[in-house]
Amino acid sequence: MIRLIGYGNPGRGDDGLGPALAARMMDEPGIAVTSDYQLTVDHALLIADARIVVFADALMHSDTPYEFAPVAASTAYEVTSHSLSPQAVLALYQTLYGDAPQAFVLGITGHDFGEVKEGLSPLAQNNLTLATAFLRDWFAQHTIGGRGHA
């Protein structure tokens, strides 16, 4: 099973890119989709039955529409806050249950994080469309027998 976790705050402009991606992928066959504000310890349980996990978040300070890369468990990211990094979620899982699933981070570039407001900026909307198309293709290549058979 592939688990997609899109996270961020839709009430803070382009920080809502993660949940917006999750919303677009919600009905994608074979993909278990979760939308959340932030990563917390609960997500260590959520990824338990996943073969692949994709963490989708807003990305700042990038000149590409999105970036996609593997991510591994690491305890170097301190857990002294209410929210966790993808690395810490994977490390938490690994500490509790053993080898963590294969994981990736999809960062979608946002531009407008400046105030409390709903809705994505036009640039972020465009980046979201590109990232969604990329992810659909990537999922199709990484599900057993193609789309719908993860």
Next chain:
Amino acid sequence: MTDAPRTIEISPVTRVEGHGKVTIHLDKDGMVDEARLHIVEFRGFERFIHGRLLWEVPVIVQRLCGICPVSHHLAAAKAMDVICGVDELPPTAEKMRRLMHYGQVMQSHVLHFFHLAAPDLLFGFDAPAAKRNIFEVLREKPELGRRAILMRKFGQDIIEATAGKKIHGTAAIPGGINHNLPIATRDTFLKTVTEMQEWALDALALARNYTLDHAELVGGFGAFPSKYMSLVREGDGALDLYHGNLRMIEPDGTTVFDQLPYDQYHEVLREDVRAWSYMKFPFIKAMGPETGWYRVGPLARMNTVSLIDTPLANAAREEMLAANNGLRTHAVLANHWARMIEVLHCVEKITELLHDPDLQGTDLKATGERREEGIGVIEAPRGNLIHHYNVDENDQVTYCNLIVSTTHNNEGMNRAVKDVAVKHISGQPEITEGMLNHVEVAIRAYDPCLSCATHALGQMPLEVQLLDADGQMIDKRARAL
């Protein structure tokens, strides 16, 4: 795009927490003169809510916080009940909301105690940051870690069942609730709630034993008397996290005010503004900011209430009072003990509610004569939470004022930081790791969620600056809080 390994720097600056900075001001002799907790605030939420329709407010306000959205959901719903002319909800609606709230307080306290505080308590404040984290706790006490996650999950599942979903629940609507609890869902919770109570008792023992075994440390760390405020149940003054009247006490337990209807909060409280902080400083209007400040939260509740209406939690509170010779406890670290008493209370209340057939009732919503103004108050995990709205004839919000728990505790947190700074930094030329740890522990004991308090954008690193008598920075250290 390739799958080749490389690092992506996701900048999670817009997560839901704020940004805290501590400045420690030394005098000419190098002794601490002043210590301040600064909050970088983006106070946009009250403006953001203007013009929104009353029925959508309980949903939108959850965007204030990813940790306690249910508290905002319910406080806003309570305010909108008033605006819709509803003073009493149907039993099913009130009990569903209560169940949601107990699940929320439980999961929030569990997260704080096991994942944020436990490393400090198990390994000591002087342990290096690399040691004081949840991974080390899990390595040394794996069963504790597993229980913590499953207890939090139980609370989250209660929220999902009652609020509709874990994040951005929609169940509490003006005048009621939009669904009841199906029998099958109830039975699922009943299968595990006994185990939750056993684990809550174990966690309580851990917090109690830590507090008693380290009495000297706890009694001297960021400990100072203050007034305390919380809701208490009408009539008997029992702990009531969902509803009641306001009670404030002096440090010795004598009453400042009692059974004050919370829609009169603005008649007794005022918010002070200070040039160096965006976060306001509430105080009792009649006393002024210097003497009229107070604290809220789990320890405050243990101090203000007359009793707890669930037997195990009540016995635990009595033990806490007895340990301090019947006096109110002022030690900030005793908040951990108080939190675990409240976790037990929540599990007891959840058990009680799961056996109540009203949860399967079908009378979900009441109506009444429309009003312009509504105030909703709740005891959130971190303390008292006030939502105040005015709504016009088009159902649009025209006024919004929120006083969140961390704002109530602003003065207390600043005093705690100064207390720690005086003890650990006075006479020192630089900020050591141990000093930073102590400042961090003092702030964290309040479990601040600074986005709630400040509506800030930005992750929450804690930056401590040491300033000399001329205001020149002589050292700086930073760490995620």
